Amino acid sequence: MLARQTQSRTLHWLGRQLFNRDDPAAFFDPLLERINPMWVQAYTPARVEQVIEETADTRTLVLRPSRRWSGFKAGQHVNICVDVGGVRRNRTFSLSSSPILWREQGRVTLTIKRLPGGRVTNWIHDELQAGMVIGVGEAFGNFLVPEPAQPVLFIAGGSGITPVLSQLETMAATDYRAPVTLLYFVRTEADVIAREKLQALAARYSALTVTIITTHEGASPRYLCAADFDRIPGIRARQVYLCGPKGLMDLARDLLHQRDIDDTDIHSTFFSVPQADLGKEALGGQVRFAESGIDVGSEGDANLLDIAEAAGLTPQHGCRMGICHQCSCRKTSGTVVNRLTGQASGPGEETIQICISVPRGPVAIDL
Ligand SMILES: Cc1cc2nc3c(=O)[nH]c(=O)nc-3n(C[C@H](O)[C@H](O)[C@H](O)COP(=O)(O)OP(=O)(O)OC[C@H]3O[C@@H](n4cnc5c(N)ncnc54)[C@H](O)[C@@H]3O)c2cc1C
Numbered sequence: 552m553l554a555r556q557t558q559s560r561t562l563h564w565l566g567r568q569l570f571n572r573d574d575p576a577a578f579f580d581p582l583l584e585r586i587n588p589m590w591v592q593a594y595t596p597a598r599v600e601q602v603i604e605e606t607a608d609t610r611t612l613v614l615r616p617s618r619r620w621s622g623f624k625a626g627q628h629v630n631i632c633v634d635v636g637g638v639r640r641n642r643t644f645s646l647s648s649s650p651i652l653w654r655e656q657g658r659v660t661l662t663i664k665r666l667p668g669g670r671v672t673n674w675i676h677d678e679l680q681a682g683m684v685i686g687v688g689e690a691f692g693n694f695l696v697p698e699p700a701q702p703v704l705f706i707a708g709g710s711g712i713t714p715v716l717s718q719l720e721t722m723a724a725t726d727y728r729a730p731v732t733l734l735y736f737v738r739t740e741a742d743v744i745a746r747e748k749l750q751a752l753a754a755r756y757s758a759l760t761v762t763i764i765t766t767h768e769g770a771s772p773r774y775l776c777a778a779d780f781d782r783i784p785g786i787r788a789r790q791v792y793l794c795g796p797k798g799l800m801d802l803a804r805d806l807l808h809q810r811d812i813d814d815t816d817i818h819s820t821f822f823s824v825p826q827a828d829l830g831k832e833a834l835g836g837q838v839r840f841a842e843s844g845i846d847v848g849s850e851g852d853a854n855l856l857d858i859a860e861a862a863g864l865t866p867q868h869g870c871r872m873g874i875c876h877q878c879s880c881r882k883t884s885g886t887v888v889n890r891l892t893g894q895a896s897g898p899g900e901e902t903i904q905i906c907i908s909v910p911r912g913p914v915a916i917d918l
């Protein structure tokens with residue numbers, strides 16, 4: 552750890568001395584990458600050891616990050632960095648394996664669904680092969696189960712099973728001593744991710760009950776309902792973890808509130824930006840990127856990260872969903888609306904996450 556910090560500080564210092572820039576990795580990485588991709592600084596290189604097809608649109612990557620990576624807790628996610636058509640792109644994915652696999656074998660897995668029209672997920676499905684190297688950022692997120700053990704209910708939908716797989720593997724391996732229930736919603740039987748793993752977990756970990764519910768096999772859709780909760784013993788005492796499409800998460804939250812389970816006992820992680828009501832006032836406006844000396848106009852609900860990229864800037868970013876804070880920048884003036892909450896900022900100076908900030912009138916940013 553100390554060696555890594557020293558190496559990183561030295562590069563940072565060198566970068567500032569030689570090139571007067573704050574991001575030496577951006578200068579050195581292309582050079583280092585040519586010599587050995589495992590030396591790059593901005594992210595931890597991870598070799599793809601294996602690709603496992605889970606369903607028609609979901610595959611699991613077995614990765615071996617270099618040992619300088621700091622590891623993770625079950626339920627956390629990482630930003631990955633890949634080169635798609637000569638452009639480096641970052642995206643966020645949950646780790647689907649247990650931290651125990653990392654500690655014992657130096658491996659982690661990501662389980663990735665193809666998003667129609669998505670640039671990175673389609674590249675991962677169509678181009679990525681075993682033997683290639685991708686970048687992995689440090690893990691983050693607080694979708695973590697309580698310690699010491701408490702009764703837990705997981706409600707997952709589709710690819711939202713990924714952080715839950717990591718948690719269940721870890722709970723089984725550490726003999727988490729409390730009732731654990733998983734309700735896993737998928738459209739059809741063919742969409743079940745890691746069915747055999749789930750069955751094996753339920754067989755060897757007696758605290759765990761797994762119910763897989765298909766929503767679109769019958770004549771009419773079968774969604775989460777109050778009766779599903781009637782079958783869960785002691786539901787009022789459970790810590791509830793939600794991960795899945797917004798519709799499922801909203802429905803689950805309503806049904807839990809009806810049972811007097813309040814938000815302090817409900818934990819969720821979302822895979823896409825929830826669209827808050829951004830109000831009635833007209834959005835968009837003139838944006839000044841002060842450090843770059845660029846002025847551009849914006850219209851509608853475009854966020855500042857997209858606006859900056861369209862203007863040819865390359866701001867630091869990770870998830871593009873308001874989670875990782877890597878895109879945080881100083882706004883020096885103007886009002887922005889937060890895409891997650893619908894709240895408008897004050898007009899003055901403050902730090903904002905540009906990926907979820909939509910200008911409302913003229914805005915100036917330190918970029
Ligand atoms: C904390 C977190 C954990 C995640 N974990 C996983 C995981 O374990 N497995 C997994 O498969 N995915 C996961 N995701 C979702 C994943 O990050 C996105 O699917 C991915 O970023 C899409 O990248 P792309 O380049 O293919 O799509 P883009 O080219 O970025 O997007 C194409 C279009 O789809 C829209 N879009 C982007 N993401 C989504 C989405 N999730 N749902 C619907 N529309 C979207 C965009 O607004 C855009 O219009 C996670 C997301 C977050 C925030």
Ligand code: FES
Nearest residue numbers: 869870871876906
């Ligand atoms: S890019 Fe992650 S919060 Fe903005």
